[in-house]
Amino acid sequence: MGEENKLKTCPKCRESISEKAKKCPYCRSDLRNFFEKHPIIVAILVLFAIGYLFPSNNESNNENIKQDSSDIIKNVSNGDNTNKIDNDQYLRTRYAHTNINIRKGPSTDTKVITTIGKGTEVQIGATEDGWAPVYLNGTKEGYIYAKLLKMYPPPKIEVTSFSWYKDPSF
Known part of the structure; x- marks a missing residue:
């Protein structure tokens, strides 16, 4: 008695369809929400959110040292000039x-x-x-x-012009 088949209206063709339908049987319109349509994208977004909200406590990530290619090089044992x-x-x-x-x-x-x-x-x-x-x-x-x-010395030979052809006037 309480388990009647509830109906809803298709937003595209305006036909009455079952509330549990994932596709409209009349116009074949996809009635799923974004999360049901794109589970992989949702999973990736959830992983990024978790990584943002709970960053790792790794020692190397906690160093608040500004470093770029022009900062002081601390390791002299590897022979890097x-x-x-x-x-x-x-x-x-x-x-x-x-x-x-x-x-x-x-x-x-x-x-x-x-x-x-x-x-x-x-x-x-x-x-x-x-x-x-x-x-x-x-x-x-x-x-x-x-x-x-x-980081490297300039080339000793400098090419000023080059031609793919034997005849330079070509």
Whole structure:
């Protein structure tokens, strides 16, 4: 008596259909909600939510140290072109691929002390706001914009033009 077949209206074709129907028998419209239609996406979203709400307590994740490719390199035992100077600051070897100005302070507003040429090897300290102290022959010379330096020396041979054809006039 209480188990009557309840009806609902299809939102697309407006026909009366069973309340338990997942597809309309008249227009074949999918009547499932988002969670029923996309269980994999829902599972991925749930995993991301769990990871966000409950981050791991791993030691390496708790280090609130700002690190990017221009920060101080702490590990000198792996032979990655770093040297240690007296005040526990690590230096990295870098190379100029163009002429670069060395300045008195970490800004383009400060005076240019000297200019290093292409191929010059320099040692730089910790980078701050893109600027790093630069050392030539073990003594601090000034500041250099670190993004202009490369980790490898410039090529010894430079190709100025190239043609796929034997006849260069082609």
